[in-house]
Amino acid sequence: MLPSEFAVLEPFTAWVLETERERYSKRLASSMEEMQAFYDVAFPLLEQASDHLDKFPLDELPEPERNLLLLMFSLVNVSFPVEVWKQARVPDSGAAYMDLVVEPKV
C-alpha cells in the first residue's frame, strides 16, 4: 500500500483513512498502546516522508504516496493523545463534538 522505502509502516495501514472524521473516530476507538506503537514507528519517518512526498505534485500523488500522506494525517491526529493528553479524548471535552464537514481533498 505504501512506497517501498516506508515498508516498515505497512502494519499500520489501517490508519490510511480518507477523512478527518474517520481518523478521529479511529483515535477514539484505539488504546494508548496502539497509538503509541503507531507513533513510535511513524513519527521518526515524518521528515523523510515529507521529503519523499514533496517530489510529487500534491494533486498528482501516485496511490502509494497518497496512502502515505493519509497515514501521516493520522499521525498528526494521534500526536495529541501521545505527546500531550496520555488519553485518546481531549480532557474536559465531555460530550462536546466538532465535526470537520469540509476539508481540502488530496
Next chain:
Amino acid sequence: MPHFAKPAAGSWTEQYPELGTSPVNYEDSIDPAYYEAEREAVFKRTWLNVGRVEQLPKTGSYFTKELAVVDTSLIIVRGRDKEIRAFHNLCRHRGNKLVWNDFPGEEVKGTCRQFTCKYHAWRYGLDGELTFVQQEQEFFDLDKSDYGLKSVRCEVWEGFVFVNLDPNAQPLKEYLGEFAKGLEGYPFHEMTEVFTYKAEIGSNWKLFIDAFAEFYHAPVLHMKQAVKDEADKLFNVGYEALHYEIHSPHSMISSWGGMSPPKDLSIVKPIERVLRSGLFGPWEAPDIEGLDPLPPGLNPGGHRAWGNDSFEFFPNMTLLIWKPGWYLTYHYWPTAVDRHIFEANLYFVPAKTARERLKQELTAVTFKEYALQDGNTLEATQTMLKSRVVTEFPLCDQELLLRHLHKTVADRVKEHTDAAQ
C-alpha cells in the same frame, strides 16, 4: 505591572466610559423572552455573513443557509449576470421549501440552471423570476411576474457574502465601517483552501463569542496543551492584549504571536518542531502578494510582537487574521436561548506540496483540540447561569469586548422594544 502599555485613561475599558466597569448581568443569556427580543431587534435587521464568493464559483452555483434564528431558509445564488442574490427558500405556490435534498432541515449546495419545486414543478430562474407553472391554465388570473421568489438584501464585502432581512438596512460597507475599511486589500481571495468545523453547542450564542473575544482564559483552560514549563510560565504571566478598539457595534482585539514561530523550539510539541506549524498556523507565510505591507487596519498598535487580530463583526461573525498569512472565521447561529450552531472556517493559501498540506492539517487538528475544550466549558457555564444563584459577574479589563457585546445587544433590544410601545 502590565507587560504592554495601557491607554491614558488607565485601562482599555475606561476609554469607553459608556460601558462602565460594574459587574454584568447575564440574565440576557438565559431568559427565553430576551432571546425572542434579540431575534427581532438584532438578527432580523442586521447584516449577517452567510458565506464567501468562492462557494459560488460560476453561473448557477448556489447554497442554502438555514437561519432558525429568523425562522427562514435562504438560497444564495450566482445569476447569469454574475451577480450574487439571496432569496427566501420558499415556493410561491403553497409554501413548500424550494431547494433541499432528502432532509428539509439540512443545508445543500450545487449548480443548476433553474430551481424546480419538488411539489408541483413550479420553476424559477436564477434571478428569482417565476418561469413555469404546471397546468397554468387551471389557475385564476395568475400573472407569473407577481410570483417571483421573495428576495433578501445581499451584498458582498471583500468576498464575504452578507444578507439582511431588513429591506431598509444601511448599505453593508457603511455598516461594517472603519474596521472593514482598514482590512480592504487583504488577500482573502488567495486563501481558498478551507477546513469547516461545525458543532451544536448547548449554550447561548453570546457565551461562545465571550469565549473567543478574550484570551484571559487561554493560559488556564488550555494549560495542558503546552509543554509543562511553558504552561507554568504562561499561567504566571497571564494574558494581556496588545491593543483593543471599538467602533460600535463592532470591536477588535490584537494579540501577541510568540508561537509562530516560537522563540525557543523546546516550548512546542515534537510534531510542531518537525512540521513547523501549530495552533497559530504554519510558521512560514505563503509566498503571495498582499501580506507585506499589511492593510492599515491590522496590528493597529504597531507592535513588534504582533501575532493576530480578531474582529467581532456584530452580531455573530468573528474574523481572525494571523500574522503568518492565513485567517479564520467563526459564526454563532442561535437555535434557542440555550443552544446554537457553531461554525468555524480556517482559510489557507492552497498547499502546493504535501509538506505544506501536512502543516495545515496540524493547524486544523490543533484548532479542534482547543475548540472542544472551549465548547464543553460553555455548556457548563450555561447550566450554572440558569440556576440564577448569581446573576451579576465582574468582567476584567481583558474582557472589554464581552462587556461591549452584551451592552450592544441590550441597547438594540431596548431601542426596538421602546419603538414598539
